[in-house]
Amino acid sequence: MTEQALVPDIAGVLGRIEEITPLIRHRAAGNETNRHLDEPTIEALRAAGVFRTGVPRRFGGLAATTREQIDVARAVARADGGAGWVTGLLNSGAYVVGWFPHEAQEEVFGSGPDTHVSIMLAPSSKASAVEGGGYRMSGEWRYNSGSWHSSWAILGAPLHDDAGRFEDNAIVLAPRQDLEYKDTWHVAGLKSTGSNSFVANDILVPEHRVLRVGPALRGDYPGVVGQGDDDTYRTAFIPELEAQLLGAHLGMGDAVLDLVRAAAPTKSIAYTTYRRQSDSIPFQLELARAALLLDAAELFAYRAADEIDDAARNGTYLDYAARARQRGQQAQVVSNVRSAVDALMTAHGSAGFAESSVLQRFWRDQATAARHGLTLPDTGLEVYGRWLATGEESNPVTPLV
Amino acid sequence: MVDSNLPPDIPSLLKSIDELRPLLERNAAQSETDRRVVQESIDALEAIGAFRVTQPAKYGGYQGNSRAQIDVGAAVGRADGGTAWVVALTNIANWLTSLYPERAQDDVWGDDPDAKVSVVLATNGKTTRVEGGYRVSGEWGYNSASWHSSWAILGAELVDEDGNFVDTAQLLIPRSELEFKDTWYVAGMRSSGSNTLYAKDVFVPDHRVMPGQPALLGSYPGTDDDTPSVYRAGWIPVLNIILVGPQLGIGRAVLDRVIAKADKGIAYTNFAHQSDSVAFQLDIAKAALLLDAADAFALRATDEIDRPAELGAYPDYLTRARNRAYVGWIVEHVSRAIEMLLTAHGSGSFAEVNPLQRLWRDQAVAARHAFVLPALGYELYGKALLGREDGDTVTPLV
Numbered sequence: 001m002t003e004q005a006l007v008p009d010i011a012g013v014l015g016r017i018e019e020i021t022p023l024i025r026h027r028a029a030g031n032e033t034n035r036h037l038d039e040p041t042i043e044a045l046r047a048a049g050v051f052r053t054g055v056p057r058r059f060g061g062l063a064a065t066t067r068e069q070i071d072v073a074r075a076v077a078r079a080d081g082g083a084g085w086v087t088g089l090l091n092s093g094a095y096v097v098g099w100f101p102h103e104a105q106e107e108v109f110g111s112g113p114d115t116h117v118s119i120m121l122a123p124s125s126k127a128s129a130v131e132g133g134g135y136r137m138s139g140e141w142r143y144n145s146g147s148w149h150s151s152w153a154i155l156g157a158p159l160h161d162d163a164g165r166f167e168d169n170a171i172v173l174a175p176r177q178d179l180e181y182k183d184t185w186h187v188a189g190l191k192s193t194g195s196n197s198f199v200a201n202d203i204l205v206p207e208h209r210v211l212r213v214g215p216a217l218r219g220d221y222p223g224v225v226g227q228g229d230d231d232t233y234r235t236a237f238i239p240e241l242e243a244q245l246l247g248a249h250l251g252m253g254d255a256v257l258d259l260v261r262a263a264a265p266t267k268s269i270a271y272t273t274y275r276r277q278s279d280s281i282p283f284q285l286e287l288a289r290a291a292l293l294l295d296a297a298e299l300f301a302y303r304a305a306d307e308i309d310d311a312a313r314n315g316t317y318l319d320y321a322a323r324a325r326q327r328g329q330q331a332q333v334v335s336n337v338r339s340a341v342d343a344l345m346t347a348h349g350s351a352g353f354a355e356s357s358v359l360q361r362f363w364r365d366q367a368t369a370a371r372h373g374l375t376l377p378d379t380g381l382e383v384y385g386r387w388l389a390t391g392e393e394s395n396p397v398t399p400l401v
Numbered sequence: 402m403v404d405s406n407l408p409p410d411i412p413s414l415l416k417s418i419d420e421l422r423p424l425l426e427r428n429a430a431q432s433e434t435d436r437r438v439v440q441e442s443i444d445a446l447e448a449i450g451a452f453r454v455t456q457p458a459k460y461g462g463y464q465g466n467s468r469a470q471i472d473v474g475a476a477v478g479r480a481d482g483g484t485a486w487v488v489a490l491t492n493i494a495n496w497l498t499s500l501y502p503e504r505a506q507d508d509v510w511g512d513d514p515d516a517k518v519s520v521v522l523a524t525n526g527k528t529t530r531v532e533g534g535y536r537v538s539g540e541w542g543y544n545s546a547s548w549h550s551s552w553a554i555l556g557a558e559l560v561d562e563d564g565n566f567v568d569t570a571q572l573l574i575p576r577s578e579l580e581f582k583d584t585w586y587v588a589g590m591r592s593s594g595s596n597t598l599y600a601k602d603v604f605v606p607d608h609r610v611m612p613g614q615p616a617l618l619g620s621y622p623g624t625d626d627d628t629p630s631v632y633r634a635g636w637i638p639v640l641n642i643i644l645v646g647p648q649l650g651i652g653r654a655v656l657d658r659v660i661a662k663a664d665k666g667i668a669y670t671n672f673a674h675q676s677d678s679v680a681f682q683l684d685i686a687k688a689a690l691l692l693d694a695a696d697a698f699a700l701r702a703t704d705e706i707d708r709p710a711e712l713g714a715y716p717d718y719l720t721r722a723r724n725r726a727y728v729g730w731i732v733e734h735v736s737r738a739i740e741m742l743l744t745a746h747g748s749g750s751f752a753e754v755n756p757l758q759r760l761w762r763d764q765a766v767a768a769r770h771a772f773v774l775p776a777l778g779y780e781l782y783g784k785a786l787l788g789r790e791d792g793d794t795v796t797p798l799v
Binding site for chain 2: 121122143186187188189269270271272273274280281282283285286338342345346347349350352353354355356360363364367368370371372373374376377378379381382396397398399400
């Protein structure tokens, strides 16, 4: 496929990720046991510039395109799924800050581009307007990936006016010190992501740290208004947020395919005469099918990313049809990787499930990541399918298109 | 369900297993943590005879056929995967024990009719021929139910007095003569205790040696024309098909649990209840049909094993090759159903407190048992359908 030229900075980051891959791979088992990335892992990623990917340029960030964000998360996830997921989500958080008013961006990145922001969109809270502007917010949010390392949190919150009437959904920025932290992440996969819970008890959220979902769904962001703003941030809201989840899947798929291929010339097939898996034609067919699923996933992911990025560059907002197709396509990326990883585990055989095998960690990590609410295949199909069938530019299942 | 294919008493055993389900489910998490099914579950299953499905009636066993083994494995699997694996593997090892001469069976069950046996077919044992038997040394991984068994059946290569290879064989050895190492650290089926056994120059008398070549053709040292038909069934077909019992049960357990929780909402949508989503309804239907298809194929497969045994016939190569293909096909269907159900249920499936993620890991690991891998079964069946005779170049185990 045609590779779009990477800006030198991103190319440099990708080169450094390759250099630290052995370190990340080496620390993955310990990070899983401790249920968060340890300091050497985070420090290596930080030193490689990984977490500057989504930060606006005027704060020293790389203001990466959607394609580049996918590339970075993918490269890290080739080393470890948990580290790749944290990379994707913290870069998503940093990028989304670029949609907030400049005052909020200054608060987060004013001291430098190495501030980490977690992101959790589900509106499991309530915020009520207060006199003089802003909102008071209470709530509890699970699944804050990378929360261990973040000093700010982006959190979903339904807004209410001072009479208690619902105004709009929003995502708000809250400093970590305003939030209580609960260690709740006990899950079968992605253990090292430390996707724990934040609790807010009646905290004040000033108006400049509020991003309303209604306008955002039309491509209207308070932080992307005119001269001096990076075009990179003129992306479509839901397509962009969803695409930021894809890189980790592609990277985990790459890693599993690489590991299974690498073992094939020396691994035998139990209870058969095959001394080498690579001699078995059924094995070759399984490998081909899995690789094609991953190829298709890659094509879909980058097609979606380029469509988002091209529109951003041209200053146009993707129309409903394109956004609906994006939801279908992006969910398909995740489904494809899931099927490929499962098939590759079967081709490799039972040894891949030994706790000492890195394969079983990739398998659990990818399977858990695949059930993120934003990439569930049914919702993608419902959104795309209803538009295909009716042409209607709304959907009773979800407004998040 | 009353079914004339079942031996007497198996339906009541299945009912007793259903009644134990709450207890087995309650102990599942602890069993996984301990990497050993907790004794309370083992004792309860032993009390209802769940480990004696295949034991000859003369020792008080159910003398059950392959269908009975699958139904029992599935019934336990509906509660917990690891426990089901221990039950299924013990019952198949007991079936194998019943193929040895009566003297060997008496060695195992004469004093203790509840004695359990484990089995690993891999022919890792190296032997020397001695007066009255063989001396064997070797190491065998993956002895499921190793915590609960007092005998082991282990694969070996037999040699003559000059050390020349004669045949493969399965050796029946008391656990007291074997060394044990705790090696089972795996992502799923943790409670199956599939640990490693070692033999160091252990003497095995001839009556506890079952040669491989005759067994592949349906000739077992302990059977004759008067032997109950269940002990004249095809060797590899029975060994292979019984592995799907836990699979079928785990699939049902996942379906049960996802349906039971279908009133929860769907993240990032307006659905307050999953059950209101037509897409979710389709997922449930497809998954249930996949499991129904797996059940139907398992029935057909056991029928093709148990019926010839009753008629005193040994199934031909094509039938045996097809049986190996059935197994991979069944496992593929269960895997797809579970995958689909976990996606439909959502990320909550993966919380450590949720039994769904354990059922998922257990089934996934069981699905990669070398004997059930679909590719091999399909290759054997395809070669046989094409009338080719080169299946043995891939594996003689058909």
